Amino acid sequence: MPEPRDRYHHGDLRAALIATGLDLTRTGGPDALRLREVTRLIGVSPNAAYRHFANHQALLAAVAAEVQDRMAQSMREHTVTTDAQELGARAVARLRGVGLGYVGFAVDEPGWFRLAFFAPEGVDRPDGLMPPPLSLLHEALDALVEASVLARERRKGAEWSCWSTVHGFAELAIHGPLRDQPRQRVHGLAERAIDEIIAGILGS
Amino acid sequence: MPEPRDRYHHGDLRAALIATGLDLTRTGGPDALRLREVTRLIGVSPNAAYRHFANHQALLAAVAAEVQDRMAQSMREHTVTTDAQELGARAVARLRGVGLGYVGFAVDEPGWFRLAFFAPEGVDRPDGLMPPPLSLLHEALDALVEASVLARERRKGAEWSCWSTVHGFAELAIHGPLRDQPRQRVHGLAERAIDEIIAGILGS
DNA sequence: GTCACGATGTTCACGCCGTCCACATCTAAG
DNA sequence: CTTAGATGTGGACGGCGTGAACATCGTGAC
Numbered sequence: 001m002p003e004p005r006d007r008y009h010h011g012d013l014r015a016a017l018i019a020t021g022l023d024l025t026r027t028g029g030p031d032a033l034r035l036r037e038v039t040r041l042i043g044v045s046p047n048a049a050y051r052h053f054a055n056h057q058a059l060l061a062a063v064a065a066e067v068q069d070r071m072a073q074s075m076r077e078h079t080v081t082t083d084a085q086e087l088g089a090r091a092v093a094r095l096r097g098v099g100l101g102y103v104g105f106a107v108d109e110p111g112w113f114r115l116a117f118f119a120p121e122g123v124d125r126p127d128g129l130m131p132p133p134l135s136l137l138h139e140a141l142d143a144l145v146e147a148s149v150l151a152r153e154r155r156k157g158a159e160w161s162c163w164s165t166v167h168g169f170a171e172l173a174i175h176g177p178l179r180d181q182p183r184q185r186v187h188g189l190a191e192r193a194i195d196e197i198i199a200g201i202l203g204s
Numbered sequence: 205m206p207e208p209r210d211r212y213h214h215g216d217l218r219a220a221l222i223a224t225g226l227d228l229t230r231t232g233g234p235d236a237l238r239l240r241e242v243t244r245l246i247g248v249s250p251n252a253a254y255r256h257f258a259n260h261q262a263l264l265a266a267v268a269a270e271v272q273d274r275m276a277q278s279m280r281e282h283t284v285t286t287d288a289q290e291l292g293a294r295a296v297a298r299l300r301g302v303g304l305g306y307v308g309f310a311v312d313e314p315g316w317f318r319l320a321f322f323a324p325e326g327v328d329r330p331d332g333l334m335p336p337p338l339s340l341l342h343e344a345l346d347a348l349v350e351a352s353v354l355a356r357e358r359r360k361g362a363e364w365s366c367w368s369t370v371h372g373f374a375e376l377a378i379h380g381p382l383r384d385q386p387r388q389r390v391h392g393l394a395e396r397a398i399d400e401i402i403a404g405i406l407g408s
Numbered sequence: 409g410t411c412a413c414g415a416t417g418t419t420c421a422c423g424c425c426g427t428c429c430a431c432a433t434c435t436a437a438g
Numbered sequence: 439c440t441t442a443g444a445t446g447t448g449g450a451c452g453g454c455g456t457g458a459a460c461a462t463c464g465t466g467a468c
Contacts (some may be wrong), residue, residue: 008433030413035426043359048446069462118322130381143261160376161369162395164420168372172364177334193365199407200400212462213416239455251456252417260455 021063021104022112029114033060057116060115060194065125067116071109072132086100096139099166099181099194102111103132106170113170137162149171150202158201166190218256220246225267226316233318237264253321267389269329271320275313276336279305295351296402298346302399303370306337310374317374341366354406363375369401370394 010016020041024032029195035056039046053059078101080091102168106113116131127133130138145151172178173186214220224245228236239260240250257263282305286297310317314328320335328333333340345362348354375389376382 009435013445034424036424045447046425047448050427050438052446056353103209110265112276118375142336157396160373160382161400164372164376164397165369165401166372167375168368168370169348170321171371171375171386172368175466187360192361193368196365196404197369197401200402200404203403212418213464217416238453240453250419250454251419254456255416 003147007178008050010042010044013042013044013048017052017059018063020068021059022066025063025067025115026109026111027140029111030052030060030064030119033063033115035059045146060119060199061125064115064119064187066134067112067127068131071102071105071112071116072136074105075133075136078104085145091140091143091149092202094143094164095137095198096194098136098140099162099198100190102166103173103194105133107173107183110174111126117167118171134159134163154201154203161197161201165193169193206277208278209349214246214252216250216389217246217248221253221263221272222267225263226270229267229271229319230313230315232240233315234264234268234323236315237319239263262328265329268295268319268323269331270317272329272337274336275306278309278336279340282308291351292353294350295344295353296406299341299346299366299402300398302340302344303366304394305340306370307374307398308379309337311377311387314378318378321371322375323397335353338363338367340406356408358405358407360373365405369397 017038020038021033025070026037035049036046038059039049049059053062067156075098079097082090084093085088137159139204141150141155141162145152169190173190176188178189209255221242239253241260242263243250243253247330253263257266279301279302283298283301286294288294289296289305340364345354345359345366349356349359373394377394382393
């Protein structure tokens with residue numbers, strides 16, 4: 001993808017650094033983002049990166065933010081359109097979809113997911129915003145309240161239970177014992193975990 | 205703790221490496237375990253470590269296994285003795301205790317926890333056994349079946365839902381947005397997440 | 409008791425990494 | 439045309455993991 005250039009100035013090195021960072025981390029995760037290798041692939045000296053990012057960590061954060069955006073986009077695209085007519089059922093399906101999308105992205109793009117949510121020192125976005133995938137979760141929960149499926153007084157804090165479950169599952173599916181289980185089985189277990197936590201937050 | 209030695213041979217370098225590794229990772233997590241620094245603290249040359257571990261990763265794994273053992277021990281000690289008489293209630297309280305112990309260790313010893321369960325390339329123990337904290341979870345779930353609280357056909361696979369929730373919560377509490385929330389609030393949210401997933405696996 | 413050998417620790421060296429500093433080159437505003 | 443700011447280069451430093459050759463120790467065979 002990145003081709004060596006001829007001119008002294010690159011033109012848009014900042015974008016090139018992020019793009020190459022995406023390439024490298026996709027297969028190798030956060031550890032694969034090395035300043036020297038990124039600049040080497042672009043055909044620029046290592047120190048050129050310092051004109052655009054304060055240090056290695058800052059570049060990592062920028063690439064991570066980009067991955068979070070892509071992840072949210074992927075989750076939106078994978079949102080299944082339910083044929084259910086009832087408002088409540090649709091809201092539940094939506095939350096379910098968000099969870100499955102989260103785990104799905106983690107399983108399909110483990111390198112990127114590790115970068116986005118397991119990078120050392122937290123998931124601090126340069127822009128200070130909430131990670132977009134988390135926004136989708138919030139919206140789905142709000143819709144659940146709107147549909148009167150989730151009691152309003154149980155709404156607050158519900159995001160932590162949901163996020164914990166899908167995030168933890170993603171970890172198990174990537175690093176943990178589920179690492180090299182067949183895709184089908186992992187998907188089934190994900191569905192089950194998600195359905196169970198939803199049942200839990202809705203109350204019995 | 206580690207004091208420079210006078211003799212040419214250390215005596216028990218292997219144990220010293222693990223002990224110093226525990227010291228370093230306690231505050232700094234997996235990244236703080238550097239071969240050169242460990243050996244420097246012990247007062248031995250960097251390459252001496254290679255007589256006892258194949259490489260840096262192997263030492264990391266050995267320290268991680270030790271941490272997992274300590275974590276299970278801590279979880280056992282924090283098991284609250286319920287005053288509930290009924291068998292079912294006791295079994296539920298036991299599962300709850302396992303979950304709270306898991307999260308509690310993660311919050312109290314984030315460096316060690318990250319080493320034990322977030323180290324790159326999985327949680328592969330040198331001995332090939334299941335991580336001890338996970339054994340406790342299995343036992344608690346079995347007891348739940350024994351007490352007829354959890355239907356036998358719902359037992360299989362239930363560990364993934366439970367583990368996902370507590371593990372994901374631990375991540376959020378260490379790296380994520382709950383990172384610098386007051387201890388009290390984190391504990392409350394942990395209790396809630398655990399209660400909800402338990403309600404979920406038991407079914408409504 | 410001596411001697412040889414395996415286990416353990418040292419020394420030197422290599423190539424990688426992130427990062428600092430001084431300098432070169434380009435571009436745009438006056 | 440000039441000049442200042444933005445952008446990229448070159449060289450250097452210290453830290454890292456690790457390989458190869460060498461040094462030192464304890465121990466069992468004779």
